[in-house]
Amino acid sequence: MTSKLCKGLIIISASVTRLGSGDETQAGGSGVQTTAEILISAGMALLAVVFYALGNFTQTVNPDDPGPGFYPRTLSALLFIVALVQIVLSWQKKRGSHKNGKVAEEKSNFSYRVFIGTMLLSVLYGFVFDKVSYLVTTTCFLLAMMLLGGVRKWHVLLCVAISYSAATYYLFGHVLMVPLK
Numbered sequence: 198m199t200s201k202l203c204k205g206l207i208i209i210s211a212s213v214t215r216l217g218s219g220d221e222t223q224a225g226g227s228g229v230q231t232t233a234e235i236l237i238s239a240g241m242a243l244l245a246v247v248f249y250a251l252g253n254f255t256q257t258v259n260p261d262d263p264g265p266g267f268y269p270r271t272l273s274a275l276l277f278i279v280a281l282v283q284i285v286l287s288w289q290k291k292r293g294s295h296k297n298g299k300v301a302e303e304k305s306n307f308s309y310r311v312f313i314g315t316m317l318l319s320v321l322y323g324f325v326f327d328k329v330s331y332l333v334t335t336t337c338f339l340l341a342m343m344l345l346g347g348v349r350k351w352h353v354l355l356c357v358a359i360s361y362s363a364a365t366y367y368l369f370g371h372v373l374m375v376p377l378k
Contacts, residue, residue: 231287231290231291234283234287235284235287235291238280238281238283238284239280241276241279241280242276242281242284245276245277245280246273246277248269248272248276249269249273249274249277252266253266254266268373310345311345311346314345315342315345318338318342318345322334329378331362331370331377331378332362332363332366335358335361335362335366336358336359336362339357339358339361340354340358343357343358
């Protein structure tokens with residue numbers, strides 16, 4: 198159960214990409230984008246609460262050992278804290294842009310191509326995860342997600358995808374002893 202929860206957290210951490218782009222993030226962002234950031238962060242906070250509740254694994258062998266639920270619960274708590282910080286920062290950015298009289302145009306920057314592509318890639322990644330090597334699937338998934346998100350420099354694509362895959366493989370497989378195929 199712990200390995201499935203950790204794999205789920207890996208899928209989610211790999212799925213979260215590209216909160217904003219271009220000059221909108223530099224100029225304070227549009228109202229729609231800031232609202233989207235708040236909603237995404239609220240969803241991540243809710244997901245963190247669910248994972249925290251699911252990480253209730255107990256053991257009776259060694260009462261001093263934190264047990265198998267320690268890592269998922271710690272990761273969930275950190276995700277919850279980061280989501281709350283992002284909500285506060287987005288809220289302040291939204292209030293600051295309205296207070297300064299720089300009310301941004303309500304132009305939607307929503308891309309159905311990116312949304313549907315992210316959902317399809319995430320589902321495909323979930324199906325292929327146990328059938329193919331972790332390093333191959335995660336590297337391909339990250340490459341596809343970054344291409345979908347607009348990254349076009351091949352050295353950035355390869356360096357980020359390969360280093361993230363290798364680092365998480367080492368962390369989960371060798372440090373935390375969670376077997377990844």
